[in-house]
Amino acid sequence: MDKLNVKIAGEIALSEAPGSTMKKWREIFGITQAELGEHLKISASTISDYEGNRRKSPGIVVVHRFVDALIALDTGKGGSVTRRFREQEQETKFFEAGEFTQAVNAADFAKLIDAKCVVNSEILGQKKLYGYTLLDSIKVIMEMPYTEFPKLFGASPERAFIFTEVSTGRSPMVVVRVTQMKPSVIVMHKLEKVDKLAVKIAQVEKIPILTTKIDIEEMKGRLQKI
Amino acid sequence: MDKLNVKIAGEIALSEAPGSTMKKWREIFGITQAELGEHLKISASTISDYEGNRRKSPGIVVVHRFVDALIALDTGKGGSVTRRFREQEQETKFFEAGEFTQAVNAADFAKLIDAKCVVNSEILGQKKLYGYTLLDSIKVIMEMPYTEFPKLFGASPERAFIFTEVSTGRSPMVVVRVTQMKPSVIVMHKLEKVDKLAVKIAQVEKIPILTTKIDIEEMKGRLQKI
DNA sequence: ACCCCACTTCGACAATAGCCAAACCTCCCG
DNA sequence: CGGGAGGTTTGGCTATTGTCGAAGTGGGGT
Incomplete structure (x- = not known):
């Protein structure tokens, strides 16, 4: 009804x-x-x-x-x-945040969502995650008022930003570069090959980039179980 | 209804x-x-x-x-x-946000709601407000899930946080201290005397604290007129 | 002025709602 | 077992609903 x-x-x-x-x-x-x-x-x-x-x-x-x-x-x-x-x-939803009940090692996190680390894999194991934020990169960039950016952090900045609807991955990284948002890990959903500038930014910011191809709902389900 | x-x-x-x-x-x-x-x-x-x-x-x-x-x-x-x-x-009913159509100087804002500045009054005039968020401090602390925190900012982080149901004012300031939420101004509703630690936090964070005793509905009415 | 469209008003009447009391079920419990 | 609490069923009566069509109002538009 x-x-x-x-x-x-x-x-x-x-x-x-x-x-x-x-x-x-x-x-x-x-x-x-x-x-x-x-x-x-x-x-x-x-x-x-x-x-x-x-x-x-x-x-x-x-x-x-x-x-x-x-x-x-x-x-x-x-x-x-x-x-x-x-x-x-439905209030305009630019993102979806979830918190873990305990710290999760980024390497374990990657395994959990069948992700491959394409940049900064050597520091992946050092990162801890307390939550994640799922963002539609197009929407975030095109429609989200810049004043909304601080909201993305949720409870803790030590979290994974999972960008969906990415093409080259450049724009999301630019956003990360020019704003205060510095997540521990960035996941690019269904990204084929990562843009060079994006890689550079990730190196400067010391943020590992993961890529995964699993279904978003499936991913949410797995993350919920933590 | x-x-x-x-x-x-x-x-x-x-x-x-x-x-x-x-x-x-x-x-x-x-x-x-x-x-x-x-x-x-x-x-x-x-x-x-x-x-x-x-x-x-x-x-x-x-x-x-x-x-x-x-x-x-x-x-x-x-x-x-x-x-x-x-x-x-209503899980979102932990707070109520409103936006102003134009920037409002914090000193004018204080006058509008019959508020007295009890901490950092010397910088009050420098603060600009684009909106406000009314929060029940008990509820926010006890019941609000972490994931809701970012929503408090509304359209802009340059806003007044108006805490209701405060006793000493310490807890709200602790929340402000330990989270990402840094409003431009904090209003404590019906607060008699401000807790010392709260004052210290306000000074560190450089956030003025106002107190007012007017009725909440009355306040909402006045704020709506901006 | 004239007409059309959207809407209102009203008498009429069959169908149904609104309500009760009294009889009837069914558990549960001391 | 006996009885009380909570619920159902049914016949019956009156007040209203659900609906129509014909006639009436008012504002555009040409």
Whole structure:
């Protein structure tokens, strides 16, 4: 059952003037009484009766059909309203952080996620991780306001940054270079060969770079088990 | 209108078997038909009629009363169920963030919320604020998962952290000291005298501390106007 | 001025909700 | 075993809902 549907239905059901609430939602969806009536196979005047609060306690079946009709008609038109509400619901998520309950050695971490160390492998074993942050590199770079950057650290800066949607791996490293964010380890998801500048940055910053090809959900699952 | 109420009402309204859903919720609340009936001044058998789905489309007024009764009865018993759901549903409710549309000087900000600067007042005028974060200090320390910390920053780290429910002000400052969160200004709500260690931390971190006694809702109102 | 569209208002009527009381189940427990 | 607590079932009565169509209102647009 969809959250938006439940919300609309709930609002109508708890309203002192259910009809007015129905009207509000119909208008939000930009649907005319006639359209609605046609879809529901009832006359437009019936809709108006409801919206005018002629029925003080419409049955929930009416409410149910009403809500479904709004969604269905909206979907038929491209679903713009529905989409807007769904988007509103989920706060823009640029990243996902997780913490480990105990320190994890970076080399063990690499094994866990089937990763290969492509840069600075000699210092990998020295790094400890207390958590990880999964980031969509495109989104981080293109959409995330720079003021959000400090957020990426989560509880501890001693963590792995796992970049997804990387092409050459250069941009993520540039970001690491020019900002305060200095993770212990960087994982590039599904990266073929690492950009030269990226390698240089990693060396200067003394951050090992790992690459892995396992599925993201699979990876999250494995990390959760720590 | 409360979210939990809307959710229950919405679920009932959209259910194929509304009575069963009503029953489910009554049981979740651990209320007997008799209790419910008494509260609603209808017979228990009527409740059973509904729960047995004898009415295919109960009116929303019935649903409304039903939901209200559940909440009221639960509240009368201490509100444990209600509380549990609220906690479950809003993990992010540890804090409330707001952004200003323009930079605000910290000294002006202090005036706006009737605050007095008790530490580092000489640098107050140098600080700029782009937003604020209201936090319940007890909750933040006791209940907030580490992974939520980064969210506190909102759009910009140059903001005021307004701690409510403070006793001496020491713990919030310790948190600031040991984590990455370094706001521009810290406001302690209704704090009598500031703890000595807190003062020291503030000096080390160069963060002014303000205190104010105005009502929180009043404060939110004033901040919204910026 | 005229018309169309979106919407409102209202009388009518069959179908259903809303409610009760009384009888009936079913555990659980001393 | 006996009884009480919690729940279900059913017939029955009245108040409302669910629905229509016809007639009416008001704001554009041409």
